Amino acid sequence: MIKEEKWELRLYIAGQTPNSVLALKNITKYCKEHLKGKYTIEVIDLLINPQLAEGDQIFAIPTLVRKVPEPLRKIIGDLSNEDKVLVGLNIRPLSD
Amino acid sequence: MGKNIQETLLKTPTGISGLDEITNGGFPKGRPVLICGSAGCGKTLFAAQFLVKGITDYNEPGVFMSFEETASDLTQNFKSLGFDFEKLKAEKKLRIDHVRIERTEIEETGEYDLDGLFIRLNYAIDAIGAKRVVLDTIESLFSGMENTALLRSEIRRLFSWLKEKGVTAIITGERGESSLTRQGLEEYVSDCVILLDFRVIEQIATRRLRIVKYRGSTHGTNEYPFLIDENGISVLPVTSLKLDYKSSTEIVSLGLPALDDAFSTGGIYRASSTLITGTAGTSKTILASYFAMSSCKRKEPTLYFSFEESPDQLERNMATIGIDFKQAIQSKLLHIHASRPSLLGLEMHLMVINNLLAELKPRTVIIDPISSLITIGNSSEVRAMLVRLMDTLKINQINALFTSLTHEGHSGYNSSALDMVSSLADTWINLENEERNSEMVRSLLIVKSRGMGHTNNKQDFTITNKGIHFTSSSKKTKST
Incomplete structure (x- = not known):
């Protein structure tokens, strides 16, 4: 058995904008495919909690933050490029 | 457009000795002002003094959004000038937000906007009722991100948002080769542009300030010498005095x-x-x-x-x-x-x-x-x-x-x-x-x-x- 790894992801959005909706849809899809059962996605809407933007150094929306595993990584944009997201998050495809 | 700031040009005192004389009262109230100049010309100090004097002399709280130095560096650096950032922060008159952009930890994929920045700024402004804002130096965004076309349109949106918010803002920009700023920010700030210059003439360092543009206001057009000493920046409005002094008969x-x-x-x-x-x-x-x-x-x-x-x-x-x-x-x-x-x-x-x-x-x-x-x-x-x-x-x-x-x-x-x-x-x-x-x-x-x-x-x-x-x-x- 490979050591149990867990991905803690945070998606920062600002209201239900097309980019944010798309980003959430994309990351959920990638995680289901590659990280089944080993991930959590926390969605933070900065319109509701603006004070949380400073802590994770958020300036672009949407921003996906990988809190765990370390080191911290950020991917900004609607996450439409799957390869870039997977590489960015250090997720190796499960298949093969 | 917001409010009726368009109708009459109200001014905000700059807190920089001598500058109000040249600008006939200060910066345009509720509008962004671009301060540009090469490295080491005093842009950050200029901005910091505008904020601190705004608080201490005119009771206008301020937000310092720094894209370069951290809050603790800024606090340390300006201590020698008697700017007590800690105290002003504790009094809820000043907020410093350091926007750190680490290119190595950021990937870009697909469409995005800078709403995160807007939200942070808005939150900081509303938290203390800020009337003054400094963005130092927003061009740092360009070194951290790839999509420059998007950045440009977002920065343009930011400036008009600042106007609507009714805050008087200083935006600093690094001097470019053929333009006033590297990213041509002067195109977006149409109200007031000030150029700082630092040169050495006959082995003597001289600092100069020039108002490149000030829409809707008269202003001195010369290059004015300015100094940085233990009291901060002071501009010498060399020719602005009028011949209206009293003559004694004693x-x-x-x-x-x-x-x-x-x-x-x-x-x-x-x-x-x-x-x-x-x-x-x-x-x-x-x-x-x-x-x-x-x-x-x-x-x-x-x-x-x-x-x-x-x-x-x-x-x-x-x-x-x-x-x-x-x-x-x-x-x-x-x-x-x-x-x-x-x-x-x-x-x-x-x-x-x-x-x-x-x-x-x-x-x-x-x-x-x-x-x-x-x-x-x-x-x-x-x-x-x-x-x-x-x-x-x-x-x-x-x-x-x-x-x-x-x-x-x-x-x-x-x-x-x-x-x-x-x-x-x-x-x-x-x-x-x-x-x-x-x-x-x-x-x-x-x-x-x-x-x-x-x-x-x-x-x-x-x-x-x-x-x-x-x-x-x-x-x-x-x-x-």
């Missing part, structure tokens, strides 16, 4: 009764300026010292700028002809400030003079010799500085006396400088040493004196251990 003595008698009024007007010219060794300093002593005798504080002799040397030399500087210094009436003219730039000298004027509040100021200041700048700068200095002295009702070294045979070397001083001076006295019958004779001539009659002939004098003695009696030739 008469003060030059310190020598015989010389006073040469004027129909028995002395010169208070707060007038006197120029004493002469070649080397014609006793200009002695005449200046008499004037200083006459001021001290009236119990009026006197400030003596000596650019050639140390206070000690001056004191010793004057003692040999019976002028007691020592006692005047001890009684705190006379303050001698000696420095080498070449040590500082022209505007630094002017600033030192201004600071001492504010500190000591003298009634009489002597600059001995002003010609040594003239040698350290180009003539247009010097002229502007002299005009400014004389106006400052007049406005403060200070008696001024300048000595100026001239050269044998009126060589062209500093005759233009002499021209400018003499046209500004109210009274001009020329001293001469000439050979008559194989004897060196000292003489004095009043070249001009505004608003009073004076003798028109040369008066011979000698210098003994008791001081100056006139040997030919003065006659009143003009009005009595």
Whole structure:
């Protein structure tokens, strides 16, 4: 058995904008495919909690933050490029 | 568009000494202002002073959004200028938000916007009711992100958002090769653009400020020297004073009764300026010292700028002809400030003079010799500085006396400088040493004196251990 790894992801959005909706849809899809059962996605809407933007150094929306595993990584944009997201998050495809 | 800020152009005081004079009241209220300049020209300090003075002097809370330095670095850096960021933060008057953009930990994929930045800024502004905002330096975004076209449109959106928010904002930008800022931010900030410049002229560092654009407002168009010292930035609005000072009719003595008698009024007007010219060794300093002593005798504080002799040397030399500087210094009436003219730039000298004027509040100021200041700048700068200095002295009702070294045979070397001083001076006295019958004779001539009659002939004098003695009696030739 490979050591149990867990991905803690945070998606920062600002209201239900097309980019944010798309980003959430994309990351959920990638995680289901590659990280089944080993991930959590926390969605933070900065319109509701603006004070949380400073802590994770958020300036672009949407921003996906990988809190765990370390080191911290950020991917900004609607996450439409799957390869870039997977590489960015250090997720190796499960298949093969 | 927000509110009715478009209708009349209200101004926000900048908190930078001298700048409000040039801009006729400050920055455009509720609008973004672009401050650009190369590295080390003082942009961040400029912005910080705008915020801190806004809080302390005008009760306008401020947000400092830094894209470069961390909050603790900023706090540390400005401590020496007396800007207490910690205290202002604790009082909820200041918020510092450091936006850190680490390219190595960021990937970009697909569409995004800068709403995160907007939200952070909005949150910071609303938390303390900020009226002033600084973005230093927003161009850092470009080095951290790839999609420059998107950044540009987002920055444009940010500036109009700031306007709608009604905050007066300073945006700093690094000087570009062919444009004012590297990313051409000046295209987006159309209201007010200020350029800071730092250059070295003849080994003397000079800082200059120019208002490139100020829509809807009159402003000075010159390059203005500015200084960074322990009080922060001050701009010298060299030519902005108006000729509206009061003219005194009170008469003060030059310190020598015989010389006073040469004027129909028995002395010169208070707060007038006197120029004493002469070649080397014609006793200009002695005449200046008499004037200083006459001021001290009236119990009026006197400030003596000596650019050639140390206070000690001056004191010793004057003692040999019976002028007691020592006692005047001890009684705190006379303050001698000696420095080498070449040590500082022209505007630094002017600033030192201004600071001492504010500190000591003298009634009489002597600059001995002003010609040594003239040698350290180009003539247009010097002229502007002299005009400014004389106006400052007049406005403060200070008696001024300048000595100026001239050269044998009126060589062209500093005759233009002499021209400018003499046209500004109210009274001009020329001293001469000439050979008559194989004897060196000292003489004095009043070249001009505004608003009073004076003798028109040369008066011979000698210098003994008791001081100056006139040997030919003065006659009143003009009005009595």
